[in-house]
Amino acid sequence: MIKGISGGQKKRLTTGELLVGSARVLFMDEISTGLDSATTYQIIKYLRDSTHALDGTTIISLLQPAPETYELFDDVILISEGQIVYQGPREYAADFFAAMGFRCPERKNVADFLQEVLSKKDQQQYWCQYDYPYQFVSVTKFAEAFKTFVIGKRLHDDLDRPYNRKHNHPAALSTSNYGVKRLEILKSNFQWQRLLMKRNSFIYVFKFIQLLLVALITMTVFFRTTMHHDSVDDGIIYLGALYFAIVMILFNGFTEVSMLVAKLPVLYKHRDLHFYPPWAYTLPSWLLSIPTSLIESGMWTLVTYYVVGYDPQFTRFLGQFLLLFFLHQTSLALFRVMASLGRNMIVANTFGSFALLVVMILGGFIITKESIPVWWIWGYWISPMMYAQNAISVNEFHGHSWSKPFADQNITLGEAVLTGYGLFKEKYWFWIGVGALLGYTIVLNALFTLFLTILNPIGNMQAVVSKDAIRNKDSRRSDRVALELRSYLHSNSLNGLSSRNRRAWCYPFNPFLCVLRI
Template sequence: MVPKSNTHRKEFTLQNLCVQVLSKKDQQQYWSRTEERYSFVTVDQFCDKFKASQSGQNLTEELSKPYDKSKGHKNALSFSIYSLSKWDLLKACFARELLLMKRNAFLYITKAVQLGLLAVITGTVFLRTHMDADRVHATYYMGSLFCALLLLMVNGFPELAMAISRLPVFYKQRDYYFYPAWAYAIPSFILKIPVSLVESVAWTSISYYLIGYTPEASSFFRQLLVLFLIHTVSLSMFRCVASYCQTMVAGSVGGRMAFLVILLFGGFITVSGVTLGRRILIDQELDFSRYFYWISIGALIGFILLFNAGFAIGLTIKNRRMVLPFTPLVISFQDVNYYVDTPAGPESLGQGYFDNELDAWVGLRKDGYICSCQVASRSNTSTVEPEWKMVKEKLFLKVPERQLKSARATLAYMGNSNFCLVEFLLREGVEFKYTFGDRDGCVLQMSMFGLKYDRKGELQIMRHRTNSIAIPGVPRIKDNYNPSTWVLEVTSASMGVDFAQINDQRGLFTILGCMYGVTLFTGINNCQSVMPFVSIERSVVYRERFAGMYSPWAYSSFAQVAMEIPYVLVQVVLFMLIAYPMIGYAWTAAKFFWFMYTMSCTLLYFLYLGMMMVSLTPNIQVVSILASMFYTLQNLMSGFIVPAPQIPRWWIWLYYISPMSWTLNVFFTTQFGDDNDRMIVVFGETKSVTAFMRDYFGFRRDLLPLAAVALAAFPILFAVLFGYNISQLNFQRR
């Protein structure tokens, strides 16, 4: 077949000719055998005809001969999938990453300026001239350290958005064998080290002496090193999350889950009471030796290496599935019971108590020593009895001749490896026969202490405090009467205090911290989750608004805003069904519905806040920076780390415009603000829960209606601002 020159005088390219000759529609016009009837010639028929021709046979014969490699150039064949050596690839990726960082210099400068501003705010909130060396202010010093660590962790959220935005280009270039994943991951890690250093230096230099930490230079540089490493860990962690999640929606979920683990297990939200100096560290479960600082430094470096290795692995294994060479088998057990034989050991007085932290039973020996017996493992098949441990310090029967013979000492368990030993002693010069009755002849001695194992595995006492109280008119203990009940009745009647109503300070702060942590996390979770969707939908809204399909207010106020309400209500119901009974809140109708109202308003204003911030910014990277600053301010000005009465006057306005402060106000007031009968011991003082809420947090029951109205105003305000911004602002570039 050839073109008919008398009918087709156009110039043909080889490509056009091939397309038309092989097409059923155009092939007939090239049919040159006029004496034969036309029939369509397929591609396979063309191939067979070419192979049968002389040219095809010559080509086949030439290709069948082995190629003599000695005649070829040494660079004619490539033995590597990459065009450059590993070192050249690494240098090229370094240059590429540096160029991208220069292009995004505005984002890094904005983050540094934002961090400096937050350092000024935090330093002036915890200003050293307003901080004394007492029990109450010791809590604020610990809160300032927690705030710094949390801020630098939250500061890594923008890294998640920037890493995800680069992934499509990376995967395309990786699949074309431009460079391997490790060559991309190493520069991403190393070139971010100066960023972490600059931001940690900015924070520490501004806030350290404003807050009033110890002025030694060594302490300053130690804190700087920790903050630098924690910021590097944060950036590495969010890059690692980005490599596995790969989209902003999934990345937001993964980043929030990682942040939740750090928030809950960081050791601050569920805390105990504090005193001074080393006692603060002991009560905060931070009673470690000095060398643990360097162990912590090593652990942070290990996390940095781990997250960056995970980042490189995640970039490498994308689009690869691991097929298990076996069928997974799941086995479940029901009604499984086990027991541990009581080993032959020293006889104890009264009931033993099992402590989860020690993983042992604790009791009081007859000779006055505290002993423990570790529990055998469930899977342990050894016949060796568990080993007994005994403290070296004697707590009971220190003065044997003064011990009452009719009353035995009582060991009470207070939780979290804390115990209370109660014993009755004769007063000086009082005979035993005159002890009971109306005379003041008995002394109640209470020893409160904690137990832990030291580095050698020995049981030791910590936080030991002893108080003695004179008890007049002690009645005799009845036969077969519980000594603990007798002690409680005697002390309550003689002192006029119902000890059954006194709760531990640690328990109250734990439940308040849990309420604070859950509220903050669920709010951040909602705010982060809505941002990618609104950012994607905004470009569609611009196009449809320009086409005149609907009003921007119809989209923002009636569609986008309204559809979030059922979603939030489902979240609240699920949370209430699971978390409310597990945490142990009061089961009264008023407190239950107050909790639902507060949780609904909180989740709504976080959602609408995320939508509003997206409408104010041009892209998801900028909104991530703005959101991280908002999260930090919410954490600082919520009224939990620094209560309202302790916030300086020049920052109190920031407390009142913070939505989280009103959330905690309604939460704490409705759950605990009416407990006038319950007594707690906080910072060495005994007061009612209501008085503690009023004096420490500044939450008053009579101002609850105002707090409830203010809480409802925030979601309305953010929703209106979102609608206005969508209708007035346009960040579309094309």
């Protein structure tokens, strides 16, 4: 099992991630859910210190915070039924309600008092003007009274007074989209990508082992003792082995779809918070994929080349390795584009499968160039597999093993194999294929960067609260009311209350008399 992070650690991580961004106003809703009072106190204390140090603004809604947590806030905004009942310094919140005739008991949590004093069933217990009969004070009356309170008048005057632009300072506003220089952003993203690769090392090792096993199977199927260089039919078998190598290298980049789709929510959040531009992510991911391409293409070539019986010239060996390397780079870039375009696991897998289907069918091996319909010939010329197939075939069949003359024609056996299967026979097609794959890698990575820049996540990004969560929250509240009621009845039965105190309390339910007969 892999150890994760706790709920408190997750909230700290999310909060720290937001604090290092460009936002200077933070809105947080019930961040204490699932946390104990000590953890909540630590988080709120750090947020207060950070807000004071950075001259920011933090608005937090909490459900009945502990007294020590409540004391950390500078101002309190009390909202009920869509109206602002109180907005001002924390110290004067209880004074406002005292002026309205409701006093907070000495050992009562002020946060609980502010919540209960607006409730119809709990309000009467805080009534302190015993010379006057109690009448329920609605939220609307509290809101109107706050406008005449000294804090409310001061707030109204501040809002009516226009801002004096003479106090503006050129350094007050940021003139750049990002907090540090581009080089620093690139370095941090490079380290981040390297850390992600280290944490996902199991996936890369599994891919290497999988490719090694397939290479061993290929080595035994196309074994050199059964492979000859005497006829065109022998050349067709070698073409099949080369085609299988291309397909395996091309398919090996398909895992990029699922890995990138899993990262997209974080990438979009970092992009919108101006942590870094999309190119600062795509460039390190491209550069760090080069070692994996070298390992996979080198592993395949080392295991299969001489055992299958390809041309023994070392330059041909290097040529095949170089071509498979660029093909793997093209494959990674292609599936990253599919993932950034689909932005959803199902859609991205559909795009990736369709791209593989088109690239393979129109690659020139399953269907030769002469057999492709005219209206689909454009797909043949834009298929990366076509350039890879022609380049790797030219590299092999222009070798010394295939240089023997073919029949009475003025061509070699290797050229006859290429011509007979509809492939190009000119030697320069090897470099055309390498250049085309390099161009595809650059263009596809540019499209990957573009899609990360202009596209947004699929679906609605608003938070969704399940009915079970609401039901659990209501049950916790009802349990708290029952506990307070039980404590209240127990204290009344032991000590009793004076008539004066009895008027200051009310039952949180309508009394109902039950009689049991035996």
